[in-house]
Amino acid sequence: MANDPIHQFQIQELAGPFHIGGYEISFTNSALFMGISVATVTLILLAAAARGALVPGRLQSVGELWYEFIHNMVKNVLGPEGKPFFPLVFSLFSFVLVANMLGMFPYFFTVTSHVVVTASLAVFVVALVVVVGIAKHGLGWFKLFVPHGVPGVILPFISLIEIISFLSRPVSLGLRLFGNMLAGHIVLKVFAGFVVSLGALGFGGILGAVAPLAMAVALTALEFLVAFLQAFVFAILTCVYLNDALHTHH
Amino acid sequence: MTKRNDDEPGKNPPPPELGDLSARLKDLSGRIAAEKSEHAESAKPSASLQGATGFAKGYRLASEFVAGTLVGGLVGYGFDWLFGTLPFGLIIFLLLGFGAGILNMARAGNRVPPAQERLGSNPPPKAALDDEEED
Numbered sequence: 001m002a003n004d005p006i007h008q009f010q011i012q013e014l015a016g017p018f019h020i021g022g023y024e025i026s027f028t029n030s031a032l033f034m035g036i037s038v039a040t041v042t043l044i045l046l047a048a049a050a051r052g053a054l055v056p057g058r059l060q061s062v063g064e065l066w067y068e069f070i071h072n073m074v075k076n077v078l079g080p081e082g083k084p085f086f087p088l089v090f091s092l093f094s095f096v097l098v099a100n101m102l103g104m105f106p107y108f109f110t111v112t113s114h115v116v117v118t119a120s121l122a123v124f125v126v127a128l129v130v131v132v133g134i135a136k137h138g139l140g141w142f143k144l145f146v147p148h149g150v151p152g153v154i155l156p157f158i159s160l161i162e163i164i165s166f167l168s169r170p171v172s173l174g175l176r177l178f179g180n181m182l183a184g185h186i187v188l189k190v191f192a193g194f195v196v197s198l199g200a201l202g203f204g205g206i207l208g209a210v211a212p213l214a215m216a217v218a219l220t221a222l223e224f225l226v227a228f229l230q231a232f233v234f235a236i237l238t239c240v241y242l243n244d245a246l247h248t249h250h
Numbered sequence: 251m252t253k254r255n256d257d258e259p260g261k262n263p264p265p266p267e268l269g270d271l272s273a274r275l276k277d278l279s280g281r282i283a284a285e286k287s288e289h290a291e292s293a294k295p296s297a298s299l300q301g302a303t304g305f306a307k308g309y310r311l312a313s314e315f316v317a318g319t320l321v322g323g324l325v326g327y328g329f330d331w332l333f334g335t336l337p338f339g340l341i342i343f344l345l346l347g348f349g350a351g352i353l354n355m356a357r358a359g360n361r362v363p364p365a366q367e368r369l370g371s372n373p374p375p376k377a378a379l380d381d382e383e384e385d
């Protein structure tokens with residue numbers, strides 16, 4: 001069915017299942033587009049940095065804006081101690097941004113519309129926060145969950161709420177990106193499907209199809225905004241969470 | 251290569267590359283000072299999402315709340331699954347997760363100080379924060 005809005009998210013095996021160590025591993029269209037995303041980021045940035053002109057050309061300007069955007073974000077949120085984490089945040093932002101943008105091409109697969117991918121990224125970020133926090137502050141980092149100045153009677157409840165709040169971070173981080181991309185692409189497909197079905201009804205249908213067509217055009221623009229915005233939100237929340245692990249004294 | 255001629259014109263000018271060098275040195279020291287002041291003002295990080303648009307902010311608040319409740323429910327169900335106390339863990343942890351969702355939202359909206367500010371043994375009052383040495 002051409003109008004099936006879910007069809008675009010189907011995983012297809014491109015290179016048959018290999019059996020490696022008891023697991024069934026196959027090269028899917030999702031893996032292909034992850035590879036394409038990484039290759040695109042790498043190629044654009046290598047091309048942007050190739051000349052290194054004093055007065056940047058167009059491509060080099062893009063590369064510099066890209067770099068400085070994330071650099072300023074890391075500097076503003078994490079402060080000078082955040083410099084070691086700049087490559088990580090930059091990689092995350094670039095991967096998510098390019099994967100989202102590639103998903104906007106017709107017939108392309110959107111990697112970030114699968115919760116497995118976004119949740120893996122989010123769990124990785126929060127695990128890193130825990131590791132960095134314990135490495136920097138030892139077991140005292142767990143005092144994060146025990147606020148002081150709270151009466152002893154309600155302290156266990158507050159601690160539990162703090163722990164649940166911390167555990168909900170990877171969920172909200174991953175679900176937000178996944179939900180935005182999935183919902184956006186489904187809505188786009190549904191409105192585009194209206195155009196086709198109404199257009200098949202004859203002249204009156206074609207007249208009626210103008211409204212969903214205009215809607216689909218507007219939604220495409222919105223989806224480009226969302227694709228950028230979600231990459232930005234993912235990157236800045238990574239910074240905010242790392243901030244918990246880094247900044248503690250005073 | 252713009253050579254700045256801000257020296258007195260009567261004296262014999264320094265050799266061109268030297269003049270250029272001193273201008274660049276001046277420029278560099280100015281840039282270092284600017285960078286330093288920038289560092290000083292960004293040393294206190296602001297964990298707010300002021301750069302994001304209202305759309306992103308709203309969506310973030312909603313997802314924070316949903317995530318808190320969801321995780322609370324999951325933890326409760328896991329607790330029950332481990333100890334065989336089916337309704338009670340789910341009820342209690344769902345309520346706690348609801349609280350965590352509210353806390354997440356309040357934090358995302360900067361209404362509650364982030365958890366990190368509690369780690370210090372005795373946090374100084376806000377007024378005394380800015381004259382502390384932080385480099």
